[in-house]
Amino acid sequence: MQGNEIIVAALERAGVDTIFAYPGGASMEIHQALTRSKRIRTILPRHEQGGVFAAEGYARATGKAGVCMATSGPGATNLVTGIADASLDSVPLVAISGQVPHSMIGRNAFQETDMFGITLPIVKHSYLITDVNDIARIIVEAFHIAQTGRPGPVVIDIPKNVQQQRTVPVFPKGPSLRGYNPEQRADDASLEQVLALIAKAERPVLYVGGGIITGNASQELCAFVEATQIPVATTLMGCGAFPELHPLSLRWLGMHGAAFANWAVNGELRKEKLSDGSEQVVNVAPGADLLLAFGVRFDDRVTGNVAKFCEHGTIVHIDIDASELNKNKPVQYPIVSDIRHALRRMNELLKQRPLRQRCPAWHQQIARWKEQAPFHYRLTEEVLKSQHMRDHMNGRADEVVLPQMAIQMLYELTQGDAIITTGVGQHQMWAAQYYPCKHPRQLLTSAGLGSMGFGFPAALGAKVARPNRHVIDIDGDGSFLMNVQELATAHIEGIPAKAMILNNQHLGMVMQWEDRFYAGRRGHTYLGDPENKKQIYPDFVAVAQSFNVPAERVMFKRDLRPAIQRMLDSDQPYVLDVITPYTEHVLPFIPANRTVAEMIYDE
Ligand SMILES: Cc1ncc(C[n+]2csc(CCOP(=O)(O)OP(=O)(O)O)c2C)c(N)n1
Numbered sequence: 232m233q234g235n236e237i238i239v240a241a242l243e244r245a246g247v248d249t250i251f252a253y254p255g256g257a258s259m260e261i262h263q264a265l266t267r268s269k270r271i272r273t274i275l276p277r278h279e280q281g282g283v284f285a286a287e288g289y290a291r292a293t294g295k296a297g298v299c300m301a302t303s304g305p306g307a308t309n310l311v312t313g314i315a316d317a318s319l320d321s322v323p324l325v326a327i328s329g330q331v332p333h334s335m336i337g338r339n340a341f342q343e344t345d346m347f348g349i350t351l352p353i354v355k356h357s358y359l360i361t362d363v364n365d366i367a368r369i370i371v372e373a374f375h376i377a378q379t380g381r382p383g384p385v386v387i388d389i390p391k392n393v394q395q396q397r398t399v400p401v402f403p404k405g406p407s408l409r410g411y412n413p414e415q416r417a418d419d420a421s422l423e424q425v426l427a428l429i430a431k432a433e434r435p436v437l438y439v440g441g442g443i444i445t446g447n448a449s450q451e452l453c454a455f456v457e458a459t460q461i462p463v464a465t466t467l468m469g470c471g472a473f474p475e476l477h478p479l480s481l482r483w484l485g486m487h488g489a490a491f492a493n494w495a496v497n498g499e500l501r502k503e504k505l506s507d508g509s510e511q512v513v514n515v516a517p518g519a520d521l522l523l524a525f526g527v528r529f530d531d532r533v534t535g536n537v538a539k540f541c542e543h544g545t546i547v548h549i550d551i552d553a554s555e556l557n558k559n560k561p562v563q564y565p566i567v568s569d570i571r572h573a574l575r576r577m578n579e580l581l582k583q584r585p586l587r588q589r590c591p592a593w594h595q596q597i598a599r600w601k602e603q604a605p606f607h608y609r610l611t612e613e614v615l616k617s618q619h620m621r622d623h624m625n626g627r628a629d630e631v632v633l634p635q636m637a638i639q640m641l642y643e644l645t646q647g648d649a650i651i652t653t654g655v656g657q658h659q660m661w662a663a664q665y666y667p668c669k670h671p672r673q674l675l676t677s678a679g680l681g682s683m684g685f686g687f688p689a690a691l692g693a694k695v696a697r698p699n700r701h702v703i704d705i706d707g708d709g710s711f712l713m714n715v716q717e718l719a720t721a722h723i724e725g726i727p728a729k730a731m732i733l734n735n736q737h738l739g740m741v742m743q744w745e746d747r748f749y750a751g752r753r754g755h756t757y758l759g760d761p762e763n764k765k766q767i768y769p770d771f772v773a774v775a776q777s778f779n780v781p782a783e784r785v786m787f788k789r790d791l792r793p794a795i796q797r798m799l800d801s802d803q804p805y806v807l808d809v810i811t812p813y814t815e816h817v818l819p820f821i822p823a824n825r826t827v828a829e830m831i832y833d834e
């Protein structure tokens with residue numbers, strides 16, 4: 232067999248059914264072989280970044296490695312953002328790049344870039360294949376590494392001459408990798424210790440993240456919560472790990488998370504001004520005395536000032552990746568383990584010796600906090616006095632569509648069952664706030680890297696993997712524009728993913744920081760046409776239609792519900808451009824590196 236054929240055969244054996252691949256000189260051999268595959272669907276994105284984000288959408292929706300491919304040089308470097316994205320969010324991804332022939336490497340050959348070197352800090356592992364006889368083994372290893380332990384991206388760089396060499400391949404049955412031991416299991420002694428801490432705790436809180444979802448431990452978590460009655464706050468990556476409408480859910484925590492989740496972890500702290508003008512922090516009610524941090528990494532968007540995060544609680548941190556322990560936050564009980572094993576085993580031990588403690592006072596306090604500061608929004612003075620009202624609404628305050636409202640309506644009309652992808656910005660935070668998840672793998676969002684442009688291609692990948700689900704990209708006008716070319720992929724490949732753009736004509740999240748910290752001075756955050764502010768710019772409806780993708784614009788509240796319904800009913804990809812005021816801020820808001828005492832929220 233020729234190298235290119237071995238690559239495709241090895242991918243088939245790895246169970247690959249879809250590859251997002253954009254060809255070029257250094258990868259066209261592999262495309263030739265792909266045309267002959269009966270098992271692999273090759274989807275041509277319109278930009279390699281769209282391809283890698285689509286592969287991530289596929290992976291995030293299924294847990295199976297997403298696969299993408301690009302040619303050497305510019306094709307390969309266009310994958311870099313997606314590889315970094317997969318790295319920060321622990322997404323299993325196999326990214327294949329063509330490379331110039333072996334003999335040309337290091338000579339600044341046409342379209343040569345050192346893909347191995349460029350991606351070295353952002354991969355879980357990488358290969359530069361130099362021998363055709365290594366292809367089959369390396370592809371087995373790549374999928375094994377990407378999908379086991381803490382998942383992540385693996386890059387395989389394949390020079391063109393290797394693709395053209397011939398050999399008799401040996402396909403290994405499974406991987407054999409000395410020194411890679413992804414199975415980690417906590418021993419009973421440390422888990423018993425955790426249970427002893429729980430039995431003593433008066434104000435325990437679970438802080439759980441993406442690790443629960445990638446570790447397929449959601450069911451075990453639910454059983455653990457039933458047995459312990461410990462309230463659960465998730466990270467953004469952990470949304471859906473525990474049903475968000477469950478009475479013990481604290482939704483998600485962090486910079487724009489629920490006030491009650493942040494209070495439960497840190498205590499209700501308030502800054503008060505003293506008569507002499509100085510400020511003091513008042514401790515209104517204490518937070519967790521025991522924090523169970525499972526499958527999380529104490530990201531700064533969660534912790535704010537990390538030294539003050541859960542300052543007075545004992546912290547247990549369980550993670551499969553030992554390098555996460557004591558990295559961002561030193562804890563009293565660091566435990567290396569597959570979280571599913573740890574939860575299963577603790578559930579068994581709890582069955583033998585059920586807990587007596589039920590912490591009624593703590594549950595009452597949390598109920599008070601939930602009542603005191605739920606996620607909510609209202610029509611503010613800022614909206615009423617905004618340019619948006621003058622330019623587009625003719626003063627009709629009752630017809631203005633607030634972004635939160637549009638998401639709530641989408642939730643209602645999909646019964647909360649859709650798979651949601653997002654761009655990055657205000658709309659992303661509102662999507663997570665107003666579309667509570669019932670299940671794992673329901674909210675697919677670029678959390679760690681925060682890559683604008685993620686939403687629509689990720690929705691395509693998710694829809695390919697889950698054709699029977701509604702897949703809807705809740706996007707921003709800035710983010711959507713960054714991979715707008717993928718409308719072509721959606722139409723030509725017949726992938727009916729939908730985009731609901733919350734179009735505020737601004738880089739809303741940056742604008743929010745300008746409003747809060749820069750006296751509202753605009754530094755290149757307006758996306759409309761400054762010469763003609765009354766016009767919505769660009770015209771996404773016309774853009775979509777030029778790709779033969781049906782589209783509609785909604786400006787008034789009365790039109791919103793039927794328009795969302797038409798989008799949902801369509802069997803084609805669809806763009807719904809919902810025009811919203813730019814004056815809304817995402818609340819609550821704990822400014823970067825601050826504490827819950829400085830949380831801004833609407834009381
Ligand atoms: C690729 C990339 N460039 C820049 C940023 C910085 N950034 C974060 S949010 C944001 C604004 C996003 O605007 P939009 O997509 O319209 O969403 P909105 O906040 O208005 O809802 C920007 C520029 C980013 N996260 N990603």
Ligand SMILES: [Mg+2]
Nearest residue numbers: 707708737739
């Ligand atoms: Mg915007």
